[in-house]
Amino acid sequence: MSWLHLGCRAAMPPSTWPDRTSSTLSEAYYQPSLTAEYDEDSPGGDFDFFSNLVTKWEAAARLPGDSTRQVVVRSGVVLGRGGGAISHMLLPFRLGLGGPIGSGHQFFPWIHIGDLAGILTHALEANHVHGVLNGVAPSSATNAEFAQALGAALGHRAFIPVPSTIVQAVFGRERAIMLLEGQKVIPRRTLATGYQYSFPELGAALKEIVA
Numbered sequence: 001m002s003w004l005h006l007g008c009r010a011a012m013p014p015s016t017w018p019d020r021t022s023s024t025l026s027e028a029y030y031q032p033s034l035t036a037e038y039d040e041d042s043p044g045g046d047f048d049f050f051s052n053l054v055t056k057w058e059a060a061a062r063l064p065g066d067s068t069r070q071v072v073v074r075s076g077v078v079l080g081r082g083g084g085a086i087s088h089m090l091l092p093f094r095l096g097l098g099g100p101i102g103s104g105h106q107f108f109p110w111i112h113i114g115d116l117a118g119i120l121t122h123a124l125e126a127n128h129v130h131g132v133l134n135g136v137a138p139s140s141a142t143n144a145e146f147a148q149a150l151g152a153a154l155g156h157r158a159f160i161p162v163p164s165t166i167v168q169a170v171f172g173r174e175r176a177i178m179l180l181e182g183q184k185v186i187p188r189r190t191l192a193t194g195y196q197y198s199f200p201e202l203g204a205a206l207k208e209i210v211a
Helices: 049-061 084-094 113-125 143-154 164-171 173-180 188-192 202-210
Strands: 005-007 019-025 069-075 077-079 110-112 131-135
Touching: 019 049, 049 069, 049 173, 069 113, 077 084, 077 113, 077 202, 084 143, 084 202, 110 113, 110 202, 113 131, 131 188, 143 202, 164 173
Parallel strands: 019 069, 069 131, 077 110
Antiparallel strands: 005 019
């Protein structure tokens, strides 16, 4: 998930690229909160190591001047088949041992991989799109709600929580923060540009992934 994707027309020399789209991690940019709601205009990017890293990624992807239409897509946790976040979760959930991480109250900004690809394509092809887009699903969920939905998609209950102390011991303090704390991120501008989600609801997205 910690990656930078540049979607450009590679056959053209850099000086003539008409569009530039980059993707960074929304769950690292916005400050964790149980109550705040973040859209594309919300402040962030300056409160810890990961948020500063995202700010540097976005700065590195930005081209000087106004001659190039530029879009930054801040993605949530990407869910898809064959890898990514979901691959580490499937085994315990299939065994009926899955459950929320920590308190489970933290928000879990997510997006189906098909919609992330769709937003990136939309950003490249729609000339009216510019600036920051939140690459998250329009339906927000807490970590506990995500665990429940994944368990339901697999036909198992998901009620065994993973204590925060274990998460910190396994992943270390910095990475554990990204699992134990979350943000409610809204794709307000993404929706306003006219993008239509293929998987706006968590339950349907997870059922497609684990089918």
